[in-house]
Amino acid sequence: MRDEGRVRRIMLGYAQRTGVSASDRSCVRYLWTDAFAVCNFLGLYEATGDAAARDLALALVDRVHRVLGRHRPDDPRRGWISGLSEAEGEAHPTRGGLRIGKPLAERAVGAPPDEATEWDRDGQYFHYLTRWMHALGRVAQVTGDEVHHRHACELAQAAYAGFLHRARDGRAFLCWKMSIDLSRPLVAASGQHDPLDGLVTYDRLQARSVRAPAPDLRREIGGLAKLCAGRAWDTDDALGIGGLLCDAVWLIQLVRDGVTTHGPPPDDLLAASRSGLETLLARGAFDGSAERRLAFRELGLSIGLRAVAGVAATSEPRAANAMQPRVAAQCEELARYLALADDLERFWLDPAHRRCRSWTEHMEINEVMLATSLDPAGYLGVG
Numbered sequence: 001m002r003d004e005g006r007v008r009r010i011m012l013g014y015a016q017r018t019g020v021s022a023s024d025r026s027c028v029r030y031l032w033t034d035a036f037a038v039c040n041f042l043g044l045y046e047a048t049g050d051a052a053a054r055d056l057a058l059a060l061v062d063r064v065h066r067v068l069g070r071h072r073p074d075d076p077r078r079g080w081i082s083g084l085s086e087a088e089g090e091a092h093p094t095r096g097g098l099r100i101g102k103p104l105a106e107r108a109v110g111a112p113p114d115e116a117t118e119w120d121r122d123g124q125y126f127h128y129l130t131r132w133m134h135a136l137g138r139v140a141q142v143t144g145d146e147v148h149h150r151h152a153c154e155l156a157q158a159a160y161a162g163f164l165h166r167a168r169d170g171r172a173f174l175c176w177k178m179s180i181d182l183s184r185p186l187v188a189a190s191g192q193h194d195p196l197d198g199l200v201t202y203d204r205l206q207a208r209s210v211r212a213p214a215p216d217l218r219r220e221i222g223g224l225a226k227l228c229a230g231r232a233w234d235t236d237d238a239l240g241i242g243g244l245l246c247d248a249v250w251l252i253q254l255v256r257d258g259v260t261t262h263g264p265p266p267d268d269l270l271a272a273s274r275s276g277l278e279t280l281l282a283r284g285a286f287d288g289s290a291e292r293r294l295a296f297r298e299l300g301l302s303i304g305l306r307a308v309a310g311v312a313a314t315s316e317p318r319a320a321n322a323m324q325p326r327v328a329a330q331c332e333e334l335a336r337y338l339a340l341a342d343d344l345e346r347f348w349l350d351p352a353h354r355r356c357r358s359w360t361e362h363m364e365i366n367e368v369m370l371a372t373s374l375d376p377a378g379y380l381g382v383g
Contacts, residue, residue, distance in 0.1 A: 030101040035131035043378015065093035094155035146212040153214040195227035233272040239297040245304030270330040290353035302341040
């Protein structure tokens with residue numbers, strides 16, 4: 001592990017502050033951050049054999065399902081957001097999706113959109129759900145308890161059914177944001193990488209289902225593949241580039257393991273990532289003061305760079321044989337930017353930068369993604 005002691009301190013602090021390990025604190029849940037946190041705890045367990053880290057991962061999964069799988073305390077609705085009975089909801093906590101965990105209630109039916117407040121309003125995000133599917137898949141992989149894999153696949157089915165919509169011209173797309181009960185769009189725009197994140201995640205879940213019976217995702221995979229066909233993946237968003245790099249690495253892993261994938265060629269994703277990264281560097285995106293930067297977005301890029309560097313550095317014959325020369329060459333080229341990941345971590349480890357508002361206002365997500373960047377093995381699950 002690159003920095004076991006620091007990662008452990010960060011994650012234990014997170015567990016205490018957000019009510020994972022301290023029963024006397026309120027249980028504050030946010031789906032994206034919790035997904036990375038589960039993986040970080042699993043990484044600590046895999047690296048050290050510390051059962052306490054594994055138990056924190058399992059406790060966090062249970063808390064997320066019991067908080068974000070149910071209606072908000074300030075909502076007149078009660079129970080599981082899926083509408084299942086208490087007993088059925090306990091057995092299938094992800095069948096209705098999972099709330100984001102935003103501080104404000106979702107926009108009321110019939111209320112006009114308000115860009116100023118929508119960011120802080122609850123609902124469901126597809127790309128948050130895919131991160132939680134990934135986290136559940138890692139729990140199943142590490143612990144061998146396949147109930148978590150089943151919950152991931154049930155979430156995959158609920159997300160696809162809830163977020164897939166058609167425009168007036170008949171074109172299918174995934175909504176950016178849905179209501180808590182998945183009954184209505186809150187933001188009907190489409191996220192650029194949502195279909196790709198879904199397709200890669202669903203392919204990985206389906207590959208495990210061969211060994212661990214779970215809901216069949218072939219229909220959903222076929223639909224997502226159509227949404228991905230012919231699309232361009234270029235982005236100059238740091239977090240988006242990091243996500244592209246991780247998706248490329250997971251596709252390479254699937255190919256290495258002999259799994260038929262349905263996503264775009266990994267070299268397409270690597271090329272788009274490199275182009276976006278060069279654009280960011282050319283405009284000095286990482287030269288500004290801490291107050292003008294968002295740590296979690298930059299650390300998402302750092303995680304992706306470390307993922308690709310790990311692939312480029314591997315000497316395992318079966319990994320090298322599975323990569324086309326063009327993919328291997330692009331991984332090596334991108335690995336040259338690993339110094340940027342070091343720079344970003346160093347910048348956000350500086351105590352002065354961690355006192356600025358851009359850090360403190362997003363402290364939990366910043367801390368957890370910093371821990372992931374310092375050692376991404378638990379998140380990536382690539383071996």
